[in-house]
Amino acid sequence: MEFPATSATLLFRITRLVVLLALASAALVAFAVLRPLEAHMKAGVGGQEFAMLKAAAASLDSQLAAKQSLLRTAAARIAAEQDRASVLGKSLVEWGELKGEFADVMLLDGAGKVLARLDGSSSIGTVAAGVRDQLRALFRERKGMLAPLPFGAEARQAALLVMEPVRDAAGQVRYALAGSIAPDDARIGGQLAALSLGRSGYFFIVDASGTIVHHPDKRRLMTRALHDPRVASPTATAPAGFEGWREGRSERGEPALLAFKRLSGLPWTVAAVHPVEDAYAGVHAAKTGALVAAALVAIAAGSVGLAAAVRILRPLDELYCRVCDIEAGAADIAVLDVRRLDEVGALSQAFLSLSRQREAAEAKLARLAFTDALTGIANRRMLEDVLACAIARSRRAGQVVAVAYLDIDRFKSINDTMGHQAGDAVLVEFAARLKTAVRAHDTVARLAGDEFMVVFDGISVVAEVEEAAKRILACIEVPFTHGGRSFPVTSSIGIALRPPHGSHGSAELIGRADAALYRAKKDGRNRYAVDAGPEIALSMRLMH
Numbered sequence: 001m002e003f004p005a006t007s008a009t010l011l012f013r014i015t016r017l018v019v020l021l022a023l024a025s026a027a028l029v030a031f032a033v034l035r036p037l038e039a040h041m042k043a044g045v046g047g048q049e050f051a052m053l054k055a056a057a058a059s060l061d062s063q064l065a066a067k068q069s070l071l072r073t074a075a076a077r078i079a080a081e082q083d084r085a086s087v088l089g090k091s092l093v094e095w096g097e098l099k100g101e102f103a104d105v106m107l108l109d110g111a112g113k114v115l116a117r118l119d120g121s122s123s124i125g126t127v128a129a130g131v132r133d134q135l136r137a138l139f140r141e142r143k144g145m146l147a148p149l150p151f152g153a154e155a156r157q158a159a160l161l162v163m164e165p166v167r168d169a170a171g172q173v174r175y176a177l178a179g180s181i182a183p184d185d186a187r188i189g190g191q192l193a194a195l196s197l198g199r200s201g202y203f204f205i206v207d208a209s210g211t212i213v214h215h216p217d218k219r220r221l222m223t224r225a226l227h228d229p230r231v232a233s234p235t236a237t238a239p240a241g242f243e244g245w246r247e248g249r250s251e252r253g254e255p256a257l258l259a260f261k262r263l264s265g266l267p268w269t270v271a272a273v274h275p276v277e278d279a280y281a282g283v284h285a286a287k288t289g290a291l292v293a294a295a296l297v298a299i300a301a302g303s304v305g306l307a308a309a310v311r312i313l314r315p316l317d318e319l320y321c322r323v324c325d326i327e328a329g330a331a332d333i334a335v336l337d338v339r340r341l342d343e344v345g346a347l348s349q350a351f352l353s354l355s356r357q358r359e360a361a362e363a364k365l366a367r368l369a370f371t372d373a374l375t376g377i378a379n380r381r382m383l384e385d386v387l388a389c390a391i392a393r394s395r396r397a398g399q400v401v402a403v404a405y406l407d408i409d410r411f412k413s414i415n416d417t418m419g420h421q422a423g424d425a426v427l428v429e430f431a432a433r434l435k436t437a438v439r440a441h442d443t444v445a446r447l448a449g450d451e452f453m454v455v456f457d458g459i460s461v462v463a464e465v466e467e468a469a470k471r472i473l474a475c476i477e478v479p480f481t482h483g484g485r486s487f488p489v490t491s492s493i494g495i496a497l498r499p500p501h502g503s504h505g506s507a508e509l510i511g512r513a514d515a516a517l518y519r520a521k522k523d524g525r526n527r528y529a530v531d532a533g534p535e536i537a538l539s540m541r542l543m544h
């Protein structure tokens, strides 16, 4: 018999507990481990991007320094060759090395007049006012400078100006050599453009005034950063001077990883914008992988837990089946395995003990059902069974059955004079004496009150019964005692006999014994009367 599989079963509840524990552990691990790990990984990504930005900024710084140095060398060589501006200009034209490094190189006098251009073109004129201010500063301070071109001062492409003084033999600054660098210069902005920042990240450079000097979107070049109070755009926040990385929003408003680094030689800030979806793609993939792994571990733990629960509970299931078999009568109580040292063994032991107690109680009940509670001898029910069996047996064995109906004489007066307890004691003593007066296989029973009956089984001669009656009367003659008092007790006896093939049943036989008892009482008590019946009366002569 299978144990019913419902949600109330231990197996279901243990399995549910195991699965929930496994899921809770997985969730806890994911929360307790993955969160700090995720933060750590994000910090790693941010740090990495900032490190890359720092390297790019350092490279920019060194590229600018190299251009500055190149222009300084050129200025020194020009000054060393000739002192006249026209000749200087000619030298400049020949100085092809500068071409690859600058968008344009001009030789300027102190008033800002262009004396010569690198490409030798004839577009000679005067530089813009903003450049003239810087030129004046150079003549005043007599040293080279690297400065962003003031916004709108030159063509949109020129974003940076490197100026070096050209001195005469006496060391006086006579001219200035100015080289402009375009934002998309292959070694400056181009280098940034070549750097890859995931699928959607980009770099830009903004100067201290908020002018964008490098941006992948060429339309933004030389424009002011957007100052939208609703969006703290990175181009707007970059000039504030923050260095490092942080999470923020891109100019399109999407969450992004932002990194900022100022250049050392210029008031420029190089910045990186990397949408988090792209920047943290690896982190998210690792997180998803870890969560999937945790879920798989939870499933595996749940499955192992289920298998273990089934295994652990199997003996309980078997015990249930055995108890069902015992209940159905298909197995004996001995099938319970009480040798196990676990809870199932204890439960089997308890079942066994309970079953034995039940057997004992049933036996006691059966005994009480057939026993007289006061005297301990057979009661009326048992007597009826015994008598029925004796009659059946007498038919087979061809022997006589006899019953003796006994009633204690004037028992009421014993109760009345000595008390009910004394009456009980007399009944018990009377039963005991009765048993000693008959054969072992004769049945002595108490019918009710002071009425007793003896079934004589296997009587071969009527005299046997009469002898027994005499023995009974004789043993009762001995005075009874109770509470230190001694008093006589007598009994009247009515005997009825039934031949082996007699027509009377139990009830008639008892009725005849009762009638014989009535006669004995009537004849003066303390005696017996016999109703042998017509058949036996005839044969009695043969027996005697």
Ligand SMILES: Nc1nc2c(ncn2[C@@H]2O[C@H](COP(=O)(O)OP(=O)(O)OP(=O)(O)O)[C@@H](O)[C@H]2O)c(=O)[nH]1
Binding pocket: 374, 407, 408, 409, 410, 411, 412, 413, 415, 419, 420, 421, 422, 423, 424, 427, 448, 449, 450, 521
């Ligand atoms: N002590 C005791 N008395 C009982 C019990 N059962 C019945 N009796 C009493 O036994 C008495 C029986 O009296 P009877 O048999 O009617 O009359 P008796 O006094 O024996 O007189 P005769 O039978 O005519 O000799 C009653 O008084 C009952 O109350 C019992 O279990 N214990």
